[in-house]
Amino acid sequence: MTIQTFPGAMGEPVALRAALMLFPARYRRERGDELSAVFADSTAGTGRLATAREVFDLGAYGLRMRAGLTASSAVGQLFALAAPLVAGAVAGLCAAYTVDQVVNPSWVPAWALPDRIGEVPAFVWFLGQALLPLLLVAAVLAGRSREARYAAFGVAGVGALGVLTAAVQEPYLWGFLECSGQSTPLLLAGLVFAFAPQELTAERPSARGRIAVLAAAAGGGLILIGEGYYSSVGLMDRVPAVALLLVPAAALLFAVRGRLAPAAIGLAALPLTLGFNAFRTWQSVGGVWRMAPLAIAVVVGLVAAGRILHRAGAAPGCDVGAGGVRSLV
DSSP: OOGGGSTTGGGSOHHHHHHHTTSOHHHHHHHHHHHHHHHHHHHTTOOHHHHHHHHHHHHHHHHHHHHTOSTTSHHHHHHHHHHHHHHHHHHHHHHHHHHHHHHSOOSSOTTSOOSSGGGHHHHHHHHHHHHHHHHHHHHHHHTOHHHHHHHHHHHHHHHHHHHHHHHHHOOSHHHHHHHHTTTHHHHHHHHHHHTSOGGGSOSOOOHHHHHHHHHHHHHHHHHHHHTTTTOTTTTOOHHHHHHHHHHHHHHGGGGGGTOHHHHHHHHHHHHHHHHHHHHHHHHHHTSHHHHHHHHHHHHHHHHHHHHHHHHTTOOSSOSOOHHHHHHHO
16 A cells, blocks of 8 residues: 555654555555554654664565565575674674784774874774674674664674775775775675564574584684785685685575575675675786676576576475574574
8 A cells, every 4th residue: 555545644753654665565555554553552652762763673674575585585584594694704704804903003003093084984994893793793692683683784884884985085996896895794794684584583592503603703704814804915816716706606506495504604604705805806807897707607607507406306485494594593
């Protein structure tokens, strides 16, 4: 339905009507009145902050429905499995980077207080990438799902700050890709976690799940070491860079056969390897026009492989339900 078709719609807050518009049209027609009534009950007598939080949660769920990231979908279950792993991986990556900066600082340490307004974004970025991923993984290990989701949005925000700063400071494509490579992992990893179905990530991880998160943290640190601590000259050979891109991407093909656990490992690793190694591969190949055919061939090959695997015996849907997701993490 349009927002005007359910009772009291025009009297509802503008923010609520905007949040409801994020839901698919069919779902609004069937459940719009119910959503509005539940919102009114849950915010009755609460303050503006609590109301804003409810609006945010409602809109986020609408976006997840549009993207197929619900608890009943295979994609949503894949994101739920990847969420604690990506939290550990990005925490390990950023912790390794912070330690490297402390042990081997540049001529101007990244944590030095800014002298000019133009240095503030880099200072905020460094503190954000050092602290927020640690808060995220701590919230995951403690089973604090709401705090973890907020920390994930914070991680994504720090990544977005770095990407925007690179766009402003670097007018050329190659410079932007190189400078934004350190921020892309935070942006993508934060979004992977933030848009995972909250109902599947609300419980505290099991002992096996906590071990998996800590192993992912170690893996994130090893990825950074393999990338030469974001050095554009540390790994000019295209083979390692391509491997750090293709191996996680190929792991996603396991999802076609309903095997979400290995696919989740690939989904957790890919945000950490995508941005910088895409730039490094482009740099070692010799330009965007030389890399484009290779990139197109890889995408076509992965799509074709997914269809072949699906036709070879993939069952419709997924064999890992909500209980299965929780048992794995």
